[in-house]
Amino acid sequence: MTDQHIASAFDRDLEKIQAQIMKMGGLVENAILEAAVSLEERDEERAEQVRRNDKAIDALEESINEEAARVIALRAPAAIDLRVVLSVMKVSGNLERIGDYAKNLAKRTRILAHMEPMNGSASSLRRMAKEVERMLNDALDAYVSRDAELAQNVIDRDIVVDQMYNALFREFLTFMMENPSNITSCMHLHFIAKNIERMGDHVTAIAEQVVYLVTGAMPDEEREKANTTV
Amino acid sequence: MTDQHIASAFDRDLEKIQAQIMKMGGLVENAILEAAVSLEERDEERAEQVRRNDKAIDALEESINEEAARVIALRAPAAIDLRVVLSVMKVSGNLERIGDYAKNLAKRTRILAHMEPMNGSASSLRRMAKEVERMLNDALDAYVSRDAELAQNVIDRDIVVDQMYNALFREFLTFMMENPSNITSCMHLHFIAKNIERMGDHVTAIAEQVVYLVTGAMPDEEREKANTTV
Incomplete structure (x- = not known):
């Protein structure tokens, strides 16, 4: 940070909010992993727990936004500090979205648990989810340490997630062409793959906020997408 | 509004921001309709225009958020006014997401334009998009007039969109089962249907903000979803 603060009250406020962001991030990381494991193990109870836990994530977002607004109202931060507080709201918004995707994954797990397993797909999806969770972990580390x-590095790795999605998309198409009775479960699996790919996009958005905070400029917006299927 | 303001400077600031929200809403409504028409008419140039216009929507969101933060910093609004300003940020966030879905629809239009048309699906999708656009129009009217x-009423109508989605989901499944060569285009059409259904969810979120602003309480969170396919 280049600004000198007259008082450090703003910094203390900010630290408190960032601690909440880290807590929220921890819950979201856990939701990603748990949702993917419950899919692989066809564990409906575990999936249900992911759905229930999403309320805590939503509540944290609410509280972070209110706290951020309170800090803006109370400290009237100047340009660069205002940018930091606004970034907090963006990061919490992205985390909330990732949590929603994990919840959606958990919902589909309950449906898929009653269908024929699709030979190895759930394991591929878990690996993809694990990749995204690692990216999120690094993005949050990058966020607190600026x-x-x-x-x-996190932004660059999103291409791996996109490639995993493309491979799965082709695999699901093949399964469906081979046997029409695979179509329904493949459509659910495809949505899950797409949702994990979108989680990666939101992790990337968090990492972009870090670059913006440190350098004052957003990374190239039209970055290369490996996702060729849209 | 129940509060009496010492000065009306806050109200004037707020009016300016709400005017920007309405402008953003107009662009998003246009994006929904244009995306759906370009899909139905297989008009790639028109779809490309939707993609290009999304930048203006994103820029408006950015500017609304900055303006809202500036107002909070400058006026230090008390509880109820703070709630109004925070709602502005939420509404603009929802509008931005709807714009993104329209952009995504436009992207898929370009792909689908090179595939066999799926008998009547594009018209059904356009009707569904039109329904969401009408809901958005009413949600924004409800927002400015509190x-x-x-x-x-908007919240209640979301069930119609969910039902349209369910009907399309079953239709796409049938097309795919009938002929495996329909699978790829049906997967894209299914994503479009899902994205329009999600637009409806974001419109509902805007309407919920209005209820919250007026009554101080969010409508029932666990509202009945007609969407039985997740």
């Missing part, structure tokens, strides 16, 4: 290099 | 009744 590490633009690590953030850029 | 009309909780109209907002509740």
